Amino acid sequence: MEATVDIGTAVRAGRNRFYLWTAGVFMLIAFGGFIPTYWAPVTRGTFEAPAIVHVHGVLLFSWTLLYLVQTALVDRGRIANHRAWGLFGISLFSVMVCSMLVTRTVMMQIEQRQGIGESSLHFSAITFCFVPLLVAYFALAIRNIANPQAHKRYLYLIMCGLMVPALARVYMVMLAPPPGDSPELPPTFVIIPPVLTASLLIVVALVHDWRTRGKPHPVYSIGGLVLVAYSLLMVPFSGTATWLAIARSLRALGA
Secondary structure, three states: OOHHHHHHHHHHHHHHHHEEEEEEEEEEEEEOOOOHHHHHHHHHHHOOHHHHHHHHHHHHHHHHHHHHHHHHHHHOOOHHHHHHHHHHHHHHHHHHHHHHHHHHHHHHHHHHOOHHHHHHHHHHHHHHHHHHHHHHHHHHHHHOOOOOHHHHHHHHHHHHHHHHHHHHHHHHHHHOOOOOOOOOOHHHHHHHHHHHHHHHHHHHHHHHHHHHHOOOOOOHHHHHHHHHOOEEEEEEEEHHHHHHHHHHHHHHHOO
């Protein structure tokens, strides 16, 4: 009987360890992806941006760190602490999402004054269209608090989505045009490579499910597909008259 309990405990610990390791990967991506365009310039004192950009950065990294801490608490079996910090997580996520919207609105106004307002409208679709999906998945995660298997997978998908901006910064550095070229923002299709790269994290989770459960959990098989498809569909939508009208209205809100 004791041997059986020990084996069961070891198996559960092994399964939880997957989420702990991937939480560490998320932390590395979130921090490392912004080194060339944020951390390094800030360290050199050459980064210039509105204060809201720094606020948003602090909130985003705080959320990523909290996800790592929460995953570690579950891995160690400290469920009561995990639930207590969950209340703080709800507040942090809500403020973080608001900062995403406010930051992009402020940047749209700045970009308009710089004469790149049209490309700014197209590019802003990435943020404004992605936020509703993040909020929907977070709401589903909260709704499934009593169902840990679904709860942790919705949060995992949210983290995969939040890795796209960090991965995009890496591609921006690699594919940046030579100095002196047009100051226009890149077209929205530049989001495709980082989205596809982030989707590999979902594939890893699917493989983990197959190995540990015998089949992928519906949150991954359906929610993961929706996340990738939704992200890719933002590209054509960003060029529609409907979106451009919405974007101009959003930009005017902060004027």
